[in-house]
Amino acid sequence: MVAEYSWLIPVFPLASFVLILLFGGRLREGGGHLAVAAVGASMLLSLAVISHVVRFGSYESRGISWFGSEAFRFGVLVDPLSAVMLFVVSFVGFLIVVYSLGYMHGDPGVQRYYAEISLFIASMLSLVIANNLVFMFISWELVGLCSYLLIGYWYRKPSAASAAKKAFLVTRVGDILFLAGILVVYREFGTLNLSEVFELAPGVATATLTLASLLLFGGAVGKSAQFPLHVWLPDAMEGPTTVSALIHAATMVKAGVYLVARMYPLFTPESLHVVAWIGGITAFIAASMAVVMTDLKRVIAYSTVSHLGFMTLALGVGGYAAGIFHLLNHSFFKALLFLSAGAVLHAVHSQDIRDMSGLWRRMPVTGTAFFIGAWSLSGLPPWSGFWSKDEIMAAVHSYSTPLFWLTAVTALLSAVYIWRLFFIVFTGRESEQAKHAHEAPLVMRIPLIILSLGALFSGFVVFAGFGEFVQGALEHAPEAAEHASGSVMLLSILLAATGTGLAALTYYRPVISAARVRRALAPVHTLLVNRYYLDHLYYFFATRVVADSARALRGVDEFIVDGTVNGTGRAAVCSGRKLRLLQSGVVQDYASWVLAGAFLLLVIAGLIGGGV
């Protein structure tokens, strides 16, 4: 039975990590081919395991004792949910590693790159197939480590080192909530094994479940860059673009959404309500910021945040399958957008979209790929993004009206920002930089083509029973949201079309002047460009509150605590000089001191000894 070997899935890239770490310097491309082979092997095995799950259902192994205690048995759990995620991670991961062969060619630190990417994919795969919360948490932190190392890949750039630190610390805040969630689960359930936890969940008090699930959701907020911890993701674009595509779009940032989906049986209606609103708010504010940013990768990053918000929202309103469906589709079209953006950066050597214009003629393949990605993302029919967004909107519609309108506005903004990007970068007059642009090599184009096919057609799995398949991961599946009613679907199409039209009228055939809109909405524009001042607030907290109180405490330590100690020392020396005067040489004096001392001792003995 092939599922029995699923534990091997993360082992291949792990082996590749160790080998590249030790011998990568002697391999060609710093061990890139080894990484491709290892991830390819993982992918093939994953596909076999997935087909097993599709045909025969879930598989779980008992695992090995990690800690010398039954609560910590680390094994494998593959069910429909992990199957979907397994597919995304191994398949998209494989394409991106192949693309890296071209993209990272000639970089001096490429050995480190492939070692870290291998470790990342290994940890991400083990996160997906883990059957124990602690096992998940370990993998969760390791993917965070890899993200940190890869954001800071060009560590000599101060902005990269700083972004890496920010990413690690902000997600760490979420991680401790996750950890606290584990503490609650262990205390209340006595086990951390997922299927045992799910079995016991119905018998646990609702308040406890709400607390545990909200804490776990805190972890998701950090990892999946949800409001208010979304601030690290746009900065994370300092890493190589392949890293942005793999870690910060297709896989790791999905881990939070995956965690919510995985732990779904613990979520109560109260906690789901929080999940839904956080998701909705995240989707909206990120989309609004994406409209005004001028850095190519940052716009896509904000778009990622926004779409992660959509997935969270979907899970929150009970659209379990819709959320996972969007996760799948998003992985394709967002990886595609990032990789084509990478090809653009490769050619133009700038990240600012104001330096780019009219690239279509020089880079038709990249342009087409970006076009497909944009089309899919904007939610225009008939490609993948449309189908999942539509299901999400239907689910939100039956949940809450205010949330539905928030989502509707966000959907409109989605179309605006992505087409704005496309029109600015690829259409119009050729800019100076664009004149020297050239198409990417074959090894980069093939993954683009495959991802394009995915972005186009992955939406159609919904007609092959995707929803029912994913619901199979849950014992008590929520009522599947009714399929999009005609009016919601119509509205959704209308919004996407309006957004597209607005972007076209502003940036393709400039009927509307972007500058005039900016002036008219100056306060809003300032607010958005300053990212709602959240980064400022956090910066203030880190430097003025934490660092300053640390300095203050250090002052206390050095002057007051140490000062007291040194003062006591000096006092002892001084009193020694004074006490010398007691040595008067008069016997009567000594005798009276002896008496006083004996009396004192008796008193002490009486007090503590209790008549010894």
Added chain:
Amino acid sequence: MLQYLILLPLAGAIASYFAGRQSSSAPRIVALAVSVATLGIAAAVLRAAPAQGFMKEQLSLSWIPSLDIGFTLGADALSAALVGLTALLVLVSVLASWDVEHRSGSYHAYLLCMLAGLMGVFTALDLFLFFLFWEIVLIPAFMLVNGWGGENRKYAAMKLLIYTHLGSLLMLVGFLLMYAQTHTFSMLEMRQLLGGESMEYRTLVFLLVFAGFAFKIPLVPFHSWLPDAYSQAPTPVTILLAGVLSKMGAYGLVRVALGILPAEFAVFAKAIAIMALVTVFYAAFCALAQNEVKRLLAFSSLSHMGFLVLGVASLSFIGMKGAIFQMVSHGLIIALLFFCAGMLAARGYELRISRLGGVLRSSPLLGWVIVFASMASLGLPGLSGFVAELSILLGLFREYPVLAGIAVLSLPLTAGYYLWFLQRSIYGGDAGLRRSGVTMVEFLPVAVLVALITLLGVYPAPFMELVGSIAGQLVNAVGGG
């Protein structure tokens, strides 16, 4: 077998002293040979430990019969773990001292004396003997800081001496009070005999003994000797101060305070936990504001020792296992960190964080080892520090959910000061030094420590099983679970 753990280093100390009169490089060979041999014996003790159960006499000689003082030694899993850690870290320290030329005979003699004393502390089953070894450790530590330390060594050494002596004094008074009632120094008998004494009496004894250990670990506010001693001591000695000497306090807390006076410990457990929690945060904040590498590491070490005490104070099975795990894990990690600090200094880097920079550029391997060690120290899963922190938190949360909730908040703080340090000194900046490699004498200890930290972190089950029964007995004595 246990007596050789003490006798061999003592003999080595004498040999090293005389070898130093012949040539300045001979003592290090003696020290190396002795510490390797001691490590061999320690390994055998560790192998035999599971069969030893809980505190059993393995060697018992009548020593001062009139006072019922015996030369009794024993090693259960807890002792054996610390014996192994000590032997390993002394070897690391000897290798880190490879370049010491100044009065090298005395230097290595003191190191080996310290080794002997430490082994005695961790295996003594007689309180008088325990105290004797405790003092034997202190004197070489003082001499080493005083004689081979940094600019401010006299002050640091004196502070270390006075502070630890004050602690020892309180502890001694506690021991004598116990003796006065039970007329024995045997740890094994004392617990039963003390059971009959009055509550107030035992409380007083407990507080005295606890204070002695609190000075040594140390806990805030008894910590003020630590940053000076750690930063002024020669780096190989700092490795031992932070890696093993701090464990004397922790070991005493578990073996004596909890082992002999479990009921009193239970009464004060919450207070001790709060004190430990204050230590964790106080030290973490201070670490954030340091601008010298060794002081940063000193406060970091203090903070992690606070975590260890949290585990003990939880009086839960899993928390106790975590605390014992932390003794070893913290020892390995802090030793690696200080070893790296020594390597930096040997390459001519200034250890002021504002001056230190570009380590990855000029010494890539060393730079990555520092990244690794920092990650281990901030509790990255997959490495040993995480296992300890996780089990301590799990245990603490069962008994004191609020305290555990607060303790969790320290984790981003720890990550903060390490990452900020890495950003400023390892990735960024540039000290303008030429590229340099790593010698074999440096590479070996680094490789061993890295391997052990990883191994314990990836698969802690064997170690947890080793210390499981002893943790269980310690906790059962107070009726915890």
